[in-house]
Amino acid sequence: MMGGSSTKKNMFSRLVPLLTSLARRGLAGWFIAIGLIMVIAIVVMTMLAPWISPHDPSAIEMGPLLSPPSSQFPFGTNKLGQDMLSRVISGGGIMIQVALLSVVICMAGGIPIGLLSSYTGGILDRILCLIMDSIYAFPGLVLAIAIALMLGRGVVNMALSIAVVYVPSYFRVIRSQVLSIKEMAYVEAANAIGAKGHTILSRYILPNVIPSIIVVATVNFADAILTAAGLTFIGLGVSVDIPDWGYDLTVGRTLLTTGVWWVIAFPGIMVVLLALGFTLMGEGLSELWNPRLEQ
Amino acid sequence: MTLRAYVISRILLTIPMIFILLTMVFVVIRILPGDPVLAHFEKNVDPALVEEMRVKLGLDKPLWAQYFDYVFGVFRGDLGKSMYDYSPVAEQIFSAFPATLELAISSMIIAALVGIFLGVQASKRYNKPVDHTIRIFGIVTYAIPVFLLGMILQLVFGVGLRWLPVGLRMNPMLAAPQGLTIGALHFSTGLYTIDSLLEGNMFKFVESLRYLFLPSLTLGTVLSGVFIRLTRTNMFETMRLDFVTAARARGLRETTVTYRYALRNAFLPVLTMIGLQFAALLAGAVLTETTFSWPGLGTYVVDRINFRDYTAIQGAVVVFGILVSIVSLVVDLLYAYLDPRIRL
Numbered sequence: 001m002m003g004g005s006s007t008k009k010n011m012f013s014r015l016v017p018l019l020t021s022l023a024r025r026g027l028a029g030w031f032i033a034i035g036l037i038m039v040i041a042i043v044v045m046t047m048l049a050p051w052i053s054p055h056d057p058s059a060i061e062m063g064p065l066l067s068p069p070s071s072q073f074p075f076g077t078n079k080l081g082q083d084m085l086s087r088v089i090s091g092g093g094i095m096i097q098v099a100l101l102s103v104v105i106c107m108a109g110g111i112p113i114g115l116l117s118s119y120t121g122g123i124l125d126r127i128l129c130l131i132m133d134s135i136y137a138f139p140g141l142v143l144a145i146a147i148a149l150m151l152g153r154g155v156v157n158m159a160l161s162i163a164v165v166y167v168p169s170y171f172r173v174i175r176s177q178v179l180s181i182k183e184m185a186y187v188e189a190a191n192a193i194g195a196k197g198h199t200i201l202s203r204y205i206l207p208n209v210i211p212s213i214i215v216v217a218t219v220n221f222a223d224a225i226l227t228a229a230g231l232t233f234i235g236l237g238v239s240v241d242i243p244d245w246g247y248d249l250t251v252g253r254t255l256l257t258t259g260v261w262w263v264i265a266f267p268g269i270m271v272v273l274l275a276l277g278f279t280l281m282g283e284g285l286s287e288l289w290n291p292r293l294e295q
Numbered sequence: 296m297t298l299r300a301y302v303i304s305r306i307l308l309t310i311p312m313i314f315i316l317l318t319m320v321f322v323v324i325r326i327l328p329g330d331p332v333l334a335h336f337e338k339n340v341d342p343a344l345v346e347e348m349r350v351k352l353g354l355d356k357p358l359w360a361q362y363f364d365y366v367f368g369v370f371r372g373d374l375g376k377s378m379y380d381y382s383p384v385a386e387q388i389f390s391a392f393p394a395t396l397e398l399a400i401s402s403m404i405i406a407a408l409v410g411i412f413l414g415v416q417a418s419k420r421y422n423k424p425v426d427h428t429i430r431i432f433g434i435v436t437y438a439i440p441v442f443l444l445g446m447i448l449q450l451v452f453g454v455g456l457r458w459l460p461v462g463l464r465m466n467p468m469l470a471a472p473q474g475l476t477i478g479a480l481h482f483s484t485g486l487y488t489i490d491s492l493l494e495g496n497m498f499k500f501v502e503s504l505r506y507l508f509l510p511s512l513t514l515g516t517v518l519s520g521v522f523i524r525l526t527r528t529n530m531f532e533t534m535r536l537d538f539v540t541a542a543r544a545r546g547l548r549e550t551t552v553t554y555r556y557a558l559r560n561a562f563l564p565v566l567t568m569i570g571l572q573f574a575a576l577l578a579g580a581v582l583t584e585t586t587f588s589w590p591g592l593g594t595y596v597v598d599r600i601n602f603r604d605y606t607a608i609q610g611a612v613v614v615f616g617i618l619v620s621i622v623s624l625v626v627d628l629l630y631a632y633l634d635p636r637i638r639l
Contacts, residue, residue: 137619139575139615150331234582234600236600256446271443
């Protein structure tokens with residue numbers, strides 16, 4: 001991020017025309033615009049949490065234990081008497097960090113491997129394909145459980161265990177794209193004028209793969225959020241001390257039979273909104289860039 | 296390629312995949328940083344005790360010997376001994392497996408039925424409000440964590456309305472259904488719905504369905520989105536083909552044209568999708584089982600995480616992987632059998 005308030009101002013003054021132009025593009029545009037707003041709103045809320053939370057999210061016995069939503073505690077309190085509204089406002093940190101980091105790791109692994117494999121071809125390509133197919137065929141969460149269990153707790157470790165599962169998604173998309181782009185006349189022309197392999201890959205092929213990578217990344221974000229929530233739910237969460245939607249959902253499960261709904265409802269809505277934001281963006285983008293179905 | 300050649304080559308391809316999978320699990324559990332035996336114990340444990348467990352589980356040998364023990368073990372159906380109680384992991388997994396299978400089958404049925412029905416409805420009203428609503432439903436089911444949906448259904452139908460139980464497989468007052476017994480012969484599937492029918496006990500059958508319904512609805516709904524999308528696009532294209540127009544021209548009813556003519560044509564991609572979704576189904580089953588205390592493989596894994604029983608988890612992960620490989624093999628073979636083009 002290039003610092004300075006001018007960049008920030010620029011970003012917001014650009015956002016409005018971007019959203020309005022998107023909205024003119026039919027349902028797909030609406031999907032992207034709404035998804036973008038949801039994600040930005042949640043990220044901004046989480047970043048501003050220390051200033052906008054009414055209470056300290058970790059402070060216990062702020063009010064009566066397990067009090068239902070009231071004017072004093074709009075989202076109620078949990079069994080430690082913590083204010084659920086404050087926990088909802090600040091509980092996105094871990095999930096957003098894990099998702100972001102795992103997408104970055106995934107790209108750093110999947111994109112070069114995919115480019116290399118499809119561009120070189122031959123035996124290396126075959127072996128890599130077989131390995132990636134094996135990972136892809138695995139139930140993702142189960143593999144992530146095994147890795148997370150061995151690596152231990154922590155944001156980086158959780159991101160790593162999620163990333164391993166989704167590397168094949170990038171690999172596959174890139175590979176199939178590169179294989180078709182490689183045969184195009186302009187790549188052949190570049191070859192003919194003596195361009196080096198890495199020049200062709202980085203300047204001729206990669207730019208054309210980027211739209212697909214962005215679509216995969218948005219879906220990857222949503223999946224990473226859901227997997228992070230799932231890992232937390234089965235007891236492999238990052239920490240029990242930091243407010244986290246996933247952790248609150250896990251605790252809420254034990255209270256369910258007593259009819260305590262607010263402890264899971266509000267963190268649950270936040271997880272859904274965050275994952276939904278990315279899913280909507282992915283859905284819209286893939287439709288916009290792949291207009292075959294619209295005809 | 297003849298069908299036979301295809302079948303043989305497809306089966307041969309499964310073998311390296313299973314090897315890679317086994318190796319991957321071995322690397323994760325034994326080679327990644329973190330010693331499973333040390334991790335099993337709390338800190339400051341007597342080193343003799345650690346050594347004793349290593350010897351008992353064969354984890355004192357060099358890594359390559361452990362690897363061979365493990366791979367040969369898997370092919371003999373031996374998944375090692377549990378760190379928790381030293382009993383064979385394979386037996387424990389075998390006894391938990393039918394519960395997961397029952398949940399998986401019923402969820403897949405719900406996912407396919409709901410998905411196909413909504414997909415057909417959406418394709419018939421393409422780009423209309425109904426279509427948009429169904430699409431948004433599909434997107435939301437993708438974005439909702441399966442355990443959250445499970446908890447919502449538990450709250451509404453279990454805690455609020457008290458219509459359905461919120462956990463377990465069977466009423467704790469009732470014995471598990473025994474299956475069919477004729478004299479000394481005994482036959483049971485481990486699937487409570489089928490076993491209670493074999494036993495001829497309608498009450499247990501209804502009870503087992505009541506217990507099965509919410510977990511299956513949860514997992515089925517989450518998976519239905521993929522089927523909606525697939526059916527929607529396929530049906531949209533198929534409904535414009537000549538043979539559909541011809542069927543309409545003959546004056547057949549619209550539902551007949553849709554479901555008996557067009558849908559039949561769009562069925563093959565759905566079959567492939569069932570195979571592809573099986574991995575997602577098992578992953579979802581882990582969380583669904585935890586939510587509903589459903590005593591299957593997923594609950595087994597989560598219980599063993601709490602005991603830090605690494606050998607058991609390794610065994611379960613291997614079984615999950617092999618299951619997916621086998622299902623995708625079966626689906627591919629079925630596809631080849633149903634679609635003659637693949638044999639050409």
